[in-house]
Amino acid sequence: MFNTVFPYLLTGISVGGQYALIAIGYTMVYGILRLINFAHGDVFMVAGIVMVYLNASGIPLWLSILLTLLITVAIGFTVERIAYKPLRSAPRMSVMISAIGVSYTLQNLVLYITGGLNQFYPKIPFFSNAVTIFGVSTKMVTVVTPILTVILVVALVQLINHTKIGMAMRAVSKDFETSQLMGIKINNVISTTFIIGSFLAAVGSMLYFTNYNTVIQTSGSMPGLKAFVAAVFGGIGSIPGAVVGAFVIGICENIIKGLDIILFKAGITTQNMGLATFSDAFTFALLIIILIVKPTGLFGEKTTDKV
């Protein structure tokens, strides 16, 4: 039994870590702007494409990793300045539509550049190496991801709790207008949020695409949506919540992918049920259940609607 479940569990934890890195970007932006940044998944995908092209240009790998991080951060920053900043006082729906527009634009831009073909992600030594844990052979990235995720999250929480910019972020997410009156430069705070979010998405993309090998213009949308669901599940605005949610979703999704085989080997079913079809749908079912049972998520704060 353990031998059947363990490989799926392992992949689940790894994918969960990658979702967590994307989910943080969603949850931080939502905490401050109350905006579902639909373009975040595409920023994640663009990070993958940038890495492919930098590596193909022949520069050393460490440099292309560094440049990928920088370029992704620059893209996240630019997207916020161009598409969200002019709509600061507009209704929330307009900003969300703008986010959808950005997502559409980024996907089409990548389609144009790549010609719509699958791009092969470069192998990062050490990460791509094979490793065997408890009799299951997998890539090193599977083991590294959860550790790296936890380190980054702890660092981020320290940043938010113990630095001046972190304090400003917390203030802005509590009350947008009052913090502006208190002399916080909200545009800087918002830009910082997008920079941190994009940086983590870039790290996430390196881990994710090392695992999956290929990048295409639509690669970002599913992981993006799932990461968003993770953020809602954990309570949007809460960073630990997003991380826990991401791991739950990553693990469940992969268990469902293998559920047919697991059930078959355990003798519960005798034929293939085709349950793997529902691995994506499960995430959304989870979302709907959590929204109905506890709309604020696992760690979310309770909000009241004022007239």
Added chain:
Amino acid sequence: MRTKKINSSTLWSALVILLVYVGVFIAEQTLPSTSMLFTVLKKGATYALVAVSMNLLNGFTGLFSLGQAGFMLIGAYTYAILTIPVADRMNVYQYYAGGLVQFAMPVVPALIAAGLVAALFAFLIGLPVLRLKSDYLAIATLGFAEIIRAIFQWNKLGALTNGSNILREFPTFNDFNLMNAQGEVTVYLSTTVPFLIAGVCIGIIVLLINSTYGRSLRAVKDDEVAAEAMGINLAHHKQLSFCVSSFFAGIGGAMLAMYQSTIQAKAFTSAMTYEILLIVVIGGIGSITGSCLASFLFVACSEWWLRFLDQKQMIGDFEVPLLRNGFRLVVFSIIIMIVVLFFRQGIMGTKELPDLFGRRKNLKREVKA
């Protein structure tokens, strides 16, 4: 005085719409049927219906739903499953021994059935989901669309849905052409009929919007709490709007199936919903006329007018740089971003066709604003 003015502008609008229909009919008889114009008109009519149904929800009721692709999928599948001729079923459902359904319906009842099934699903989904607010509602409906897509691809339901294989052989727009005994087309109707279907459906939506229900829906959009205090049953009206919108999205889905002549569940992604949402935004959130115009513009740009951007172009000896496959979509998305950022009112704002003819009424509105 006032009623008279509205009447005359309504009359003018009716005349314009009639002229459009006559124009389409004449164009269809005279121009070669392979012209790009007809592709645009057929797909445009389909998208117009779906965009208007989405506008009813987003623009008039203020429910930001992103489930349109899911309801289109239900409609398309219902239509296809009900209309594939019995003789062809063995062929289409080759992996499922001819499938479960062993009868075929005429087109119009099947269209209505497509709408009803979509509305039924909407009713069931709406019970839990419509309690959610703005962006949570958006993401929950998006999630439901994804779940529906997965269910339709499940191979255990293959006898009904053909699993992840395509459905085909159902009647398409081309089957509306009247033919003589030799199999030659005598009267072309393959573009006029979709226009008629879409026109009737959009007409019903317009009637709904102008009824007391429509006014209640607008009240819900402007202020939920105030609307409830005025005695409007929130849950009831939201549910009504959601079901009606899905009903017409279902019919729109069926029309899309007719346009494409084959359907597959995996094509109904959230990207399709986003496209329709962008059409609604370009046309103006809260304007039926805008949604219709925008869908034709959107389809014409993406399928026809901007095509030249995808090929190499020479001006004399100079080869225009950047032009290659996919550039059209880049230009297109930049145009959309400009509309979204700088022309948030869209083409029509909240104006309708009759407003364009009643100049004085417009002036009054502007003064108010």
